[in-house]
Amino acid sequence: MDIVFHGAAGEVTGSCHLVEVAGKRVLLDCGMIQGESQGRPNRPQGEGKADERNAADFPFDPESVDVLVLSHAHIDHTGRVPLLVKRGFAGPIFTHPATIDLAAIMLADAANISAMDAERDNRHLQPGQKPSVPLYAQADVDAATRLMRPVAYGTPTEILPGVTLTLRDAGHILGSATVELDAAGEGATHILVFSGDLGPNGTPILCDPAPVPTADLVVMESTYGDRLHKSREDTVAELASIFAAAHRDGGNVVIPAFAVGRTQELLYFFAEHFDAWGLGAFRIFLDSPMAIRVTDAYDRHEDLFNAEAKKLWATRPQPLKLPNLVPTADGEASRRINGIHGHAVIIAGSGMCTGGRIRHHLRYNLANPAAHIVFVGYQASGTLGRIIVDGAKHVRLFGDDIPVRAQVHTVGGLSAHADQAGLSAWYGLIGGHPPVCLVHGEDPGRAKLADELKSKWGSEVTLPMPGTRVSV
Numbered sequence: 026m027d028i029v030f031h032g033a034a035g036e037v038t039g040s041c042h043l044v045e046v047a048g049k050r051v052l053l054d055c056g057m058i059q060g061e062s063q064g065r066p067n068r069p070q071g072e073g074k075a076d077e078r079n080a081a082d083f084p085f086d087p088e089s090v091d092v093l094v095l096s097h098a099h100i101d102h103t104g105r106v107p108l109l110v111k112r113g114f115a116g117p118i119f120t121h122p123a124t125i126d127l128a129a130i131m132l133a134d135a136a137n138i139s140a141m142d143a144e145r146d147n148r149h150l151q152p153g154q155k156p157s158v159p160l161y162a163q164a165d166v167d168a169a170t171r172l173m174r175p176v177a178y179g180t181p182t183e184i185l186p187g188v189t190l191t192l193r194d195a196g197h198i199l200g201s202a203t204v205e206l207d208a209a210g211e212g213a214t215h216i217l218v219f220s221g222d223l224g225p226n227g228t229p230i231l232c233d234p235a236p237v238p239t240a241d242l243v244v245m246e247s248t249y250g251d252r253l254h255k256s257r258e259d260t261v262a263e264l265a266s267i268f269a270a271a272h273r274d275g276g277n278v279v280i281p282a283f284a285v286g287r288t289q290e291l292l293y294f295f296a297e298h299f300d301a302w303g304l305g306a307f308r309i310f311l312d313s314p315m316a317i318r319v320t321d322a323y324d325r326h327e328d329l330f331n332a333e334a335k336k337l338w339a340t341r342p343q344p345l346k347l348p349n350l351v352p353t354a355d356g357e358a359s360r361r362i363n364g365i366h367g368h369a370v371i372i373a374g375s376g377m378c379t380g381g382r383i384r385h386h387l388r389y390n391l392a393n394p395a396a397h398i399v400f401v402g403y404q405a406s407g408t409l410g411r412i413i414v415d416g417a418k419h420v421r422l423f424g425d426d427i428p429v430r431a432q433v434h435t436v437g438g439l440s441a442h443a444d445q446a447g448l449s450a451w452y453g454l455i456g457g458h459p460p461v462c463l464v465h466g467e468d469p470g471r472a473k474l475a476d477e478l479k480s481k482w483g484s485e486v487t488l489p490m491p492g493t494r495v496s497v
């Protein structure tokens with residue numbers, strides 16, 4: 026069994042690894058590259074999505090791939106699946122049932138964004154310039170979801186003759202899984218384990234990552250390979266003090282948040298601390314059609330929650346059913362929020378403020394000294410979110426110059442990824458401490474994690490680059 030790394034090798038997005046086993050090809054993830062806007066001159070800074078790398082040929086023939094396995098629904102792990110299908114892949118796609126649920130929502134959104142981006146690019150087409158075409162359409166998304174086959178956690182499933190797949194809970198988002206491939210042959214069984222993205226222990230709603238008993242090779246994410254997160258208690262205390270200040274000041278609380286994971290975590294904290302934080306005095310707007318659909322999907326999979334969350338769901342107002350929660354799916358309802366100047370909590374995307382409804386809410390709240398803007402996720406350089414976090418006094422929004430007078434907060438500790446200690450502990454439980462390849466991390470973060478694994482567990486560590494081949 027060999028693995029060749031084609032994406033997220035030396036960077037954090039575009040997860041895509043090809044396993045060659047028993048004369049067949051198993052692709053692990055098929056993600057989109059995110060956060061780059063080069064080559065699209067008509068796009069505002071930080072808004073580029075479907076770039077040249079996503080539209081480029083795959084480094085293998087899609088028709089030659091026999092099976093696809095998806096670790097979880099995040100778009101940097103699934104975003105190019107409809108393109109793979111459009112270009113000839115016709116095999117089964119094995120993944121957790123909750124991932125099938127979420128991927129249908131997220132890939133439809135990606136198709137929609139791609140269509141809107143292409144339309145915008147083509148609006149100012151110069152003579153002789155090639156028009157942009159969407160990466161894929163809803164029909165390609167439908168074709169991809171028809172190929173998806175559900176595999177529950179902890180259920181070994183033969184996906185090719187002599188090749189068995191086992192998914193285990195990765196505790197990262199709903200349905201996220203670590204992937205184990207067991208290949209029998211040549212007198213022995215070879216086991217490859219791919220971590221996917223690993224969540225931190227003690228995260229709200231989800232269970233902790235399930236331990237993996239043994240492996241011959243581990244392919245492991247390293248997003249926060251050089252960092253330690255704040256404790257959950259500190260995060261809760263920080264949010265409590267922000268709501269105390271918001272009561273005092275009377276302005277709105279505006280929270281840019283990713284639709285999957287972070288939004289549900291916030292709603293969970295709101296349910297848990299509803300009285301302590303005086304949330305009854307606010308209207309809580311969930312202003313994102315995708316976040317509403319994803320939150321509904323979380324509600325459908327209560328069986329996957331941790332014990333604490335199951336208890337909360339049974340005894341408190343459920344996060345999606347808070348008495349003052351206002352999900353605003355349509356644009357008109359969203360626009361009405363613009364007229365509210367106090368005692369509203371507004372959760373909207375995109376998480377880094379590069380697009381979406383959050384930009385309207387920033388336009389109407391940034392200049393208000395009584396408003397609080399709360400960043401709960403990583404803000405990549407060049408994004409509007411990062412510009413605000415870095416202390417800009419003015420920003421440009423919809424052609425207007427908006428002064429930043431609102432109070433800006435950055436709340437850590439809500440990451441969906443394990444930190445260095447969490448990654449090292451998960452690996453440390455794998456019997457025999459097998460050789461490990463670190464992916465899904467930027468240098469030097471993954472180099473720091475490599476040092477930690479070598480010194481703590483005596484591991485043999487590879488930092489693969491695109492095209493690197495490793496034998497199991």
Ligand SMILES: [Zn+2]
Binds near residue numbers: 097099197222
């Ligand atoms: Zn992820």
